[in-house]
Amino acid sequence: MPHFEIVIDTELIRQTWKLFAAGLWVTLQVSFFALLIAVPLGVLLGLGRVSRNRVVRGVCMAYVEFVRGIPLIVLLLWIYFGVGNLLPLGGEKPAAIYTLGLFSAAFVAEIVRSGVQAVPRGQTEAARSSGMTYLQAMRYVVLPQALRTTLPPLAGQFIILIKDSSLVSIISVNDLTLVAKNLVASTAKSMEIYTALAVLYFVLTFVLARLVRLLEKRYAQGGHA
Amino acid sequence: MFPTPEVLVLKRVAAVLGCLLAVSIATSACSIRTTSGSDDGSTGGGSLPASSIAAAKSRGTLVVGTSPGYLPFDMKDTKGDFVGYDMDLARAMAKSMGVKVEFKQYDFAALIPALKQGSVDVAIAGFSITGERALEISYSEPYYAAGQSMLVPASDGTTKSWQDVDVAGKRIGVSQGTTGAMLAHNLFKHATVADYENLPATTLALSQQKVDAIVYDQPGLQISAKQNPGKVRILPDRLSTENLGIVLKHNDIASVQWVNSFLDSYLGSGDEKLSRDTWFNSVAWFDQMQQSK
Numbered sequence: 001m002p003h004f005e006i007v008i009d010t011e012l013i014r015q016t017w018k019l020f021a022a023g024l025w026v027t028l029q030v031s032f033f034a035l036l037i038a039v040p041l042g043v044l045l046g047l048g049r050v051s052r053n054r055v056v057r058g059v060c061m062a063y064v065e066f067v068r069g070i071p072l073i074v075l076l077l078w079i080y081f082g083v084g085n086l087l088p089l090g091g092e093k094p095a096a097i098y099t100l101g102l103f104s105a106a107f108v109a110e111i112v113r114s115g116v117q118a119v120p121r122g123q124t125e126a127a128r129s130s131g132m133t134y135l136q137a138m139r140y141v142v143l144p145q146a147l148r149t150t151l152p153p154l155a156g157q158f159i160i161l162i163k164d165s166s167l168v169s170i171i172s173v174n175d176l177t178l179v180a181k182n183l184v185a186s187t188a189k190s191m192e193i194y195t196a197l198a199v200l201y202f203v204l205t206f207v208l209a210r211l212v213r214l215l216e217k218r219y220a221q222g223g224h225a
Numbered sequence: 226m227f228p229t230p231e232v233l234v235l236k237r238v239a240a241v242l243g244c245l246l247a248v249s250i251a252t253s254a255c256s257i258r259t260t261s262g263s264d265d266g267s268t269g270g271g272s273l274p275a276s277s278i279a280a281a282k283s284r285g286t287l288v289v290g291t292s293p294g295y296l297p298f299d300m301k302d303t304k305g306d307f308v309g310y311d312m313d314l315a316r317a318m319a320k321s322m323g324v325k326v327e328f329k330q331y332d333f334a335a336l337i338p339a340l341k342q343g344s345v346d347v348a349i350a351g352f353s354i355t356g357e358r359a360l361e362i363s364y365s366e367p368y369y370a371a372g373q374s375m376l377v378p379a380s381d382g383t384t385k386s387w388q389d390v391d392v393a394g395k396r397i398g399v400s401q402g403t404t405g406a407m408l409a410h411n412l413f414k415h416a417t418v419a420d421y422e423n424l425p426a427t428t429l430a431l432s433q434q435k436v437d438a439i440v441y442d443q444p445g446l447q448i449s450a451k452q453n454p455g456k457v458r459i460l461p462d463r464l465s466t467e468n469l470g471i472v473l474k475h476n477d478i479a480s481v482q483w484v485n486s487f488l489d490s491y492l493g494s495g496d497e498k499l500s501r502d503t504w505f506n507s508v509a510w511f512d513q514m515q516q517s518k
Contacts, residue, residue, distance in 0.1 A: 081429055084435075172422075181401055185337075186357060188358045
């Protein structure tokens with residue numbers, strides 16, 4: 001009957017924490033800047049998908065379907081080694097940020113589209129019949145309501161983005177995952193290092209999820225229009 | 226302001242998780258303690274692990290973990306067969322044991338974890354012998370003396386040593402988890418070291434001018450140089466000398482002894498000379514290899 005012993009190797013923590021911290025910083029940077037691309041682009045694409053213009057709707061749908069049909073790892077390799085060979089992308093970190101941003105925008109677009117479509121059709125009709133233009137109805141009636149329902153899944157998308165960013169080591173971005181891979185290669189302490197890696201990702205996403213919940217509550221309390 | 230329940234929960238969870246950082250689970254007593262320094266978990270009970278070689282012999286199959294992409298030691302040909310100097314070594318090992326050989330493919334960085342959890346009996350993948358790794362796994366005696374060299378584009382006619390490219394703004398390409406990567410991270414103080422997935426990805430980065438030089442094992446670089454005639458050149462001075470060893474479970478003394486005896490008989494034999502000629506002294510096999518991993 002095996003027993004388990006939990007050993008906290010303080011020497012290993014002392015030796016590696018700086019590297020882990022540097023990797024964590026890169027992970028946060030890449031995820032954050034990718035979000036800065038994903039949200040505006042995703043909102044435009046999402047609104048485009050419910051546009052009255054058939055061409056706009058088609059283009060936006062094509063983008064979303066195209067990106068969602070490609071594995072992220074393939075997209076990373078394609079943009080860094082493929083597109084990056086033709087256009088100057090400015091190195092592996094910008095390439096990773098663009099890729100994650102473009103990838104995530106497709107998912108943000110779907111969140112925005114479902115948020116807009118969840119607002120009852122009667123709302124738009126009422127706004128239009130009270131004399132608002134289509135754009136005014138969107139701006140003052142539909143979008144404020146859609147924002148409420150889309151905020152939680154948008155924050156969830158950021159957490160997914162952080163987890164997805166663990167793939168950027170494939171194009172040599174020195175993120176948290178690559179730090180751990182390199183440490184395992186040099187020390188062979190796979191159990192300790194990968195456990196620490198998993199725990200760090202979990203803490204990061206868990207803390208963010210909790211912060212999001214605080215935000216949600218605040219919105220719910222003060223948000224009656 | 227009183228902390229909200231969420232903040233309190235957060236604090237408690239953070240405290241518990243903080244304690245879990247860098248844990249190792251071993252098979253002995255049930256306790257929590259702290260240690261400073263390397264703790265050998267796998268032999269906590271004082272008993273040696275069962276011999277992987279004996280287990281392979283009774284099973285009738287030797288399971289070899291490897292990582293294709295390390296030329297000309299570990300490769301896959303276009304038919305999907307595992308070939309190369311290491312693979313000949315593995316087949317000769319299985320032959321002398323009288324068992325079949327089964328190859329399992331891993332990322333290089335995943336090989337030692339796979340060996341430690343018992344997914345493979347031995348790992349043969351051009352492992353350089355290092356003291357730090359030897360705290361976690363055991364090595365056979367060296368079967369090949371390699372070392373780190375540097376590859377630069379042929380268009381770069383001025384670089385004579387690694388110091389010449391150790392300047393701010395230059396980028397050095399290495400392959401993730403290799404001793405070349407570790408060496409470069411320690412050696413280069415001003416240049417940026419970029420860790421790519423494997424040698425093919427690293428040479429691709431060099432050909433796309435994403436890096437200015439590559440640090441990698443000399444035999445692998447020689448193949449790259451032969452594959453890209455006139456496009457790249459290897460610096461004459463090696464950055465280091467390294468011995469390659471077969472990787473076995475930590476303190477599996479019985480297996481280490483058997484593998485050493487096998488190497489004493491295999492190295493320099495007719496079979497081994499033939500293997501050396503095939504992979505190191507000829508380029509006839511280039512066309513039959515899968516280009517990436």
